[in-house]
Amino acid sequence: xxxxxxxxxxxxxxxxxxxxxxxxxxxxxxxxxxxxxxxxxxxxxxxxxxxxxxxxxxxxxxxxxxxxxxxxxxxxxxxxxxxxxxxxxxxxxxxxxxxxxxxxxxxxxxxxxxxxxxxxxxxxxxxxxxxxxxxxxxxxxxxxxxxxxxxxxxxxxxxxxxxxxxxxxxxxxxxxxxxxxxxxxxxxxxxxxxxxxxxxxxxxxxxxxxxxxxxxxxxxxxxxxxxxxxxxxxxxxxxxxxxxxxxxxxxxxxxxxxxxxx
Amino acid sequence: xxxxxxxxxxxxxxxxxxxxxxxxxxxxxxxxxxxxxxxxxxxxxxxxxxxxxxxxxxxxxxxxxxxxxxxxxxxxxxxxxxxxxxxxxxxxxxxxxxxxxxxxxxxxxxxxxxxxxxxxxxxxxxxxxxxxxxxxxxxxxxxxxxxxxxxxxxxxxxxxxxxxxxxxxxxxxxxxxxxxxxxxxxxxxxxxxxxxxxxxxxxxxxxxxxxxxxxxxxxxxxxxxxxxxxxxxxxxxxxxxxxxxxxxxxxxxxxxxxxxxxxxxxxxxxxxxxxxxxxxxxxxxxxxxxxxxxxxxxxxxxxxxxxxxxxxxxxxxxxxxxxxxxxxxxxxxxxxxxxxxxxxxxxxxxxxxxxxxxxxxxxxxxxxxxxxxxxxxxxxxxxxxxx
Numbered sequence: 001x002x003x004x005x006x007x008x009x010x011x012x013x014x015x016x017x018x019x020x021x022x023x024x025x026x027x028x029x030x031x032x033x034x035x036x037x038x039x040x041x042x043x044x045x046x047x048x049x050x051x052x053x054x055x056x057x058x059x060x061x062x063x064x065x066x067x068x069x070x071x072x073x074x075x076x077x078x079x080x081x082x083x084x085x086x087x088x089x090x091x092x093x094x095x096x097x098x099x100x101x102x103x104x105x106x107x108x109x110x111x112x113x114x115x116x117x118x119x120x121x122x123x124x125x126x127x128x129x130x131x132x133x134x135x136x137x138x139x140x141x142x143x144x145x146x147x148x149x150x151x152x153x154x155x156x157x158x159x160x161x162x163x164x165x166x167x168x169x170x171x172x173x174x175x176x177x178x179x180x181x182x183x184x185x186x187x188x189x190x191x192x193x194x195x196x197x198x199x200x201x202x203x204x205x206x207x208x209x210x211x212x213x214x215x216x217x218x219x220x221x222x223x224x225x226x227x228x229x230x231x232x233x234x235x236x237x238x239x240x241x242x243x244x245x246x247x248x249x250x251x252x253x254x255x256x257x258x259x260x261x262x
Numbered sequence: 263x264x265x266x267x268x269x270x271x272x273x274x275x276x277x278x279x280x281x282x283x284x285x286x287x288x289x290x291x292x293x294x295x296x297x298x299x300x301x302x303x304x305x306x307x308x309x310x311x312x313x314x315x316x317x318x319x320x321x322x323x324x325x326x327x328x329x330x331x332x333x334x335x336x337x338x339x340x341x342x343x344x345x346x347x348x349x350x351x352x353x354x355x356x357x358x359x360x361x362x363x364x365x366x367x368x369x370x371x372x373x374x375x376x377x378x379x380x381x382x383x384x385x386x387x388x389x390x391x392x393x394x395x396x397x398x399x400x401x402x403x404x405x406x407x408x409x410x411x412x413x414x415x416x417x418x419x420x421x422x423x424x425x426x427x428x429x430x431x432x433x434x435x436x437x438x439x440x441x442x443x444x445x446x447x448x449x450x451x452x453x454x455x456x457x458x459x460x461x462x463x464x465x466x467x468x469x470x471x472x473x474x475x476x477x478x479x480x481x482x483x484x485x486x487x488x489x490x491x492x493x494x495x496x497x498x499x500x501x502x503x504x505x506x507x508x509x510x511x512x513x514x515x516x517x518x519x520x521x522x523x524x525x526x527x528x529x530x531x532x533x534x535x536x537x538x539x540x541x542x543x544x545x546x547x548x549x550x551x552x553x554x555x556x557x558x559x560x561x562x563x564x565x566x567x568x569x570x571x572x573x574x575x576x577x578x579x580x581x582x583x584x585x586x587x588x589x590x591x592x593x594x595x596x597x598x599x600x601x602x603x604x605x606x607x608x609x610x611x612x613x614x615x616x617x618x619x620x621x622x623x624x625x626x627x628x629x630x631x632x633x634x635x636x637x638x639x640x641x642x643x644x645x646x647x648x649x
Binding site: 187190192 | 327
């Protein structure tokens with residue numbers, strides 16, 4: 001089994017601050033962490049490898065510091081890792097990102113399964129997984145909440161979680177899955193894994209290394225244009241309703257009707 | 263504000279970081295529930311196994327990490343910050359595993375250590391009996407040679423992880439007439455003929471750990487389960503305890519630190535007489551004492567553990583000190599933490615009442631603190647006799 005897991009470094013949600021003038025994130029001094037859903041993708045990849053054998057390679061696009069994310073994935077048991085890193089990748093939207101990731105994954109060679117988190121908590125698009133599947137020509141199952149290996153390792157039987165239930169999907173290899181937090185509990189890192197990760201050589205692949213066309217990467221390859229960003233204001237009004245409980249309920253019902261809520 | 267620099271190596275810092283991560287993510291969220299239900303912490307034992315922590319002290323050739331007493335102390339200190347019942351379950355496996363590491367034959371090591379290092383099988387250490395606590399030489403469990411077997415009879419009491427562990431290091435009398443020199447150590451496995459467990463004890467604290475009687479009724483084990491030489495049992499037990507005691511000190515340090523952190527956070531937010539209570543000198547002085555005693559405990563534990571790892575020969579006195587002081591500090595600090603949190607501290611909604619209940623065992627198990635003082639006092643007597 002050649003398994004790939006795509007991960008992303010995102011700002012630590014616990015320490016994020018906003019620049020209210022520009023409406024953007026203040027990234028200075030904010031720690032980067034692995035996107036939470038990607039831990040579940042890592043665990044899914046590792047458990048598949050543990051069952052069927054093979055190796056897991058973690059792939060990320062980002063600045064050279066993204067090696068830290070790869071090392072963390074390796075401390076959990078991921079075998080190899082690569083960072084796709086080039087200034088030319090800057091400003092990529094999901095279209096350019098899926099192109100870039102697909103080039104890198106093709107360079108890795110044959111692949112039986114690709115795991116992605118459902119979405120990244122910074123952009124929240126949930127587009128990269130499906131987009132990457134199209135680029136790689138793989139069947140794609142999104143929002144996987146349960147996964148089991150079919151008899152003889154012929155494929156995977158997964159539950160695709162929907163708003164009002166789930167679909168059971170049987171899919172053969174190769175395949176790309178995007179996973180939910182409910183899929184599994186990510187394993188803790190191990191000391192031996194940490195030591196191996198510390199010494200591991202994690203290559204940085206440039207646009208040239210993956211043979212990327214210049215007009216398909218970074219800002220140039222991104223049709224998405226951001227015209228403005230703003231921070232939504234949360235304004236809550238409070239009103240105390242006087243009277244007995246019955247009077248309060250009547251007044252509340254009137255107000256909810258007035259507001260068009262009921 | 264600087265912390266004390268204990269000059270940890272990169273690998274030692276890794277151990278600290280990993281144990282802290284497991285404590286934060288896995289132990290703290292479940293500790294109150296496990297304390298309430300007395301449920302054995304199997305899930306967390308699996309996490310600790312996955313993290314390679316059971317192999318910390320086991321040589322690399324048997325799948326361990328080849329660390330020493332100090333590395334073990336660093337790990338248990340972090341875990342104890344979350345829950346000392348869970349930490350004790352982890353540490354008891356090392357207590358049972360040390361004798362195999364130190365005195366096992368190559369065959370015994372090859373048979374048991376890889377599984378112990380991988381955390382696949384927990385180990386327990388069986389010395390204490392109903393009539394033999396501080397007076398460990400008074401044990402009554404016997405082992406009699408019978409052809410190719412040893413036959414064990416007797417009952418061990420208050421054995422940590424009894425029933426849950428699969429490998430047991432047992433001290434039994436092989437030559438009663440010789441007293442302490444008539445004791446030997448054995449490896450007994452769960453499932454051995456004639457080996458059964460008594461009831462699970464209900465305890466004041468340390469409730470997520472399992473404490474049971476071990477009952478041997480004509481328990482037949484093969485000859486090659488003798489650990490070390492015949493008659494060496496008491497030495498094996500004492501050496502094991504000497505090596506493990508700084509770990510108890512480290513558990514005390516972790517617990518104390520948790521109690522201090524809870525106290526300072528609370529004292530900064532609790533307002534009385536129009537100001538946070540930390541602004542009152544009465545509270546400040548309590549916190550100052552707690553913090554100072556804790557740092558002194560930590561420094562003592564680390565220094566003794568490093569001395570042991572550097573190859574010290576006779577370290578009974580030092581390891582007794584490294585258990586005595588931090589565990590007395592833990593009792594005081596956790597009691598003061600409850601005092602600072604006042605009525606809230608006495609409620610189960612806050613973690614300090616559990617910390618105080620748990621702390622008491624530290625002054626009792628692995629040799630009461632009175633016994634530690636005996637060890638230190640007797641060592642002083644010997645040292646000064648030579649001068």
